[in-house]
Amino acid sequence: MQVIDLHCDALFKLSAGKGRLSFRNSEELDTNLMRLQAGKVKIQAFAIFIDSDINSDEKFREALNQVDYFYKEVLGKNPEMKHLKKWTDLYQLEAGEIGAFLTLEGVDAIGNDLGKLRILYELGVLSVGLTWNNANLAADGVGEPRGGGLTLFGKEIVHLNNERQVLTDVSHLSERGFWDVMEIADYPIASHSNAKALCNHPRNLTDEQIKSMFTKGGLIHVVYHPPFISEEGVATTTDLIKHIDHLCSLGGVEQIGLGSDFDGIEEKVIGLENAAMTQNLLNELLKYYKEDVVKGFAYQNFLDHLPK
Template sequence: MKIIDLHCDALLKLWEGKGTRSFATSNEIDANIARLKEGQVMVQCFAIFIEPEISADQQFQAALQQVDYFYHEVLGKNPEMKHIKNWGDFYTLEEGEIGAMLTLEGVEAIGNDFMKLRMLAELGVMSIGLTWNHANLAADGAGEPRGGGLTLFGKEIVQFNNERKILTDVSHLSERAFWDVMDLANYPIASHSNAKALCDHPRNLTDEQAKAMFSKESMIHVVYYPFFVSDKDQVTISDLVRHIDHLCALGGVHHIGLGSDFDGIASYITGLEHAGKTQNLINELLKYYKEHEVRGFAYQNFINHLPK
């Protein structure tokens, strides 16, 4: 079954490798092209993520370097990778092609400079998360004890996203910032989050947040990181399915997708160690759900909710 995966950090792995890693074959990359093919991933979203220890004056340069890896290592060396540059491109993928879409995980790299944000949008960024886990000039992240909401600058970014039909990603926001986004955003999305009711982690969403997303016709993409799934020592695919069950019980059967977080995680669900194992999740879901529902989780729900 075809897969749309809303989040991976393969660009970070390529950037850290400084030209020594191949997107085609490197075993260090969970979502390399060989594994995407094995897992039947038809669209992979590639996050631009800058590690917080990078000094502020070097962050935008690091972001541009990751974009360069996207263009020259991911797209340039692999003709089967097709750049998703607008929402209509999802409908024109041909058999054997894998769509590749740029996203931004945290706006730290732009400082307070909207020109830099416009540049990233022109380069193809189609989903923007305002924060990673810390606070920045736009908002507080899920790991910021203060728990503040959006700043005026953050609200301007959401308006920018609305005007350009760019998704506003809530996955790393503080709860107060989440509600600010829900008040303002035309196209909110959670690219990689689970249910807090089942795993009480700051990165997960409460039932109230999930219901608000579903009422606004927004997608929540479940994440494969064990620490966001369960506090068990060994986390299984069945544990992840429980999150899908819970979100379905809240009314989300048509609003659930997949957001692996491959290449951004250091531990794995048993049976979901890299993108090539994705069909293991699909096979488990088919034991409990109708095929059309699983197809929705895998890719169709996202297609049905593309910005118009």
């Protein structure tokens, strides 16, 4: 069964490796090409993530550096990888090809310059999250004690996303920021978040947030990070499926997807340690859900809710 995965941090690892890693087969990459193929991942989103420790005047350069690795190492050296620059490109993929598109995890890199965001759109960014865990000029992340919402600049970004048919990602946003996005975003998504009712972590969504996403037509892609799955800190695929069950109970059976966060997490779900093992999750899901429902989780729900 083919899979669409809405979040990985392979570009961050490739950049940190300074040319030492091969996207094709480096063991250090959870989402290398060999593993994507083994896991039948048909479309992979690649996040541009900028470490908060980088000086502000260097952040846009680092964003472009990660984009360069995407073009040079992911696409340039692997003819099986096909760049998706617009949503309709998803339907052009042929057998044996894997689609790849860029996302932006936090807008720290653009400072207060929307021109830089427009450059990233032109380079192929199709989803934008306003923050990582920290605060920036657009909004507060979940790690900012102030818990502020979107700034006027942040709202400008959401409106630009709407105009460009770009997703606005609420994963990592403060709760107040989340509700601000719900008011104005045409295409909200949570690329890698779970249910707070099952695991009380700041990165997870409350039932009220979840129901709001579903009412708005947004999708929630469950994340494979054990601290977001179980308060015990260790997690199995069965534990992850409990989050899917909970989302279904809130009306989201047709609005659930997958967002592994591979290459951005050190701890792993047992039996789901890298992209090659993705089918383990689907096989487990098939024990509880009909095949068409599991296909929805794996890829069809995302295709059914693309911006139009």
